[in-house]
Amino acid sequence: MQAYILINCNTGSETSVIAELRKIPEIIEINGIWGKYDIFIKVKTPDPDGIELITKRLRNHPDITDTFTMHVLYGQGGSIDQES
Template sequence: MVTAFILATTKTGKEREVLNDLKEIGEIKEVHNVYGDYDVFIKAESSSLDNLNEFLVRKIQSVPNIMMTTTMIGL
C-alpha cells in the first residue's frame, strides 16, 4: 500500500467546492482545508506507485478549480 500526502492550490474562493469534490473520490482517506501556501491537504492510499500515478493524473488533476499540486509519498 502506498500512502500519498497531496497539497493543492485552488482558484481563489473555490476551496470549499474542491473539498467537496475530493470527498467523493474513493482513494482519498482524508481531506482538509488549510491555511498557508496551499489550500487543501489530501491523504490518499493506492495499491502501487503506478496506480498512484494514474490516480493523480486521472482523478486529482481533473478536479475543477485545482491549480497546482505537490505530492509526497509516505515511507
C-alpha cells in the same frame, strides 16, 4: 501505496473542490488548510500506479491550479500512535 498531496485551487472554490474530492474512495483524509496551499489530502491505494492516477485526475480538475505530491517511505517513521 500512500501519499500526502497538497493542492492549490482557484480562490473561492475550496469548499466545492473538497466536496468533490470526498467522492474519491482512495482519499482517506482531507482538510482545508491555510498557508501556501489550500487543501491537504492523504491518499492510500493498493495499486502501485494509483497515486499517479489520482494526481493526474487532480491536475485535470478545472479548479485545481497546482499539486505537490509526497510519497510515503515505508519503514521510516509511521504513525505516532502505532505500537513499537
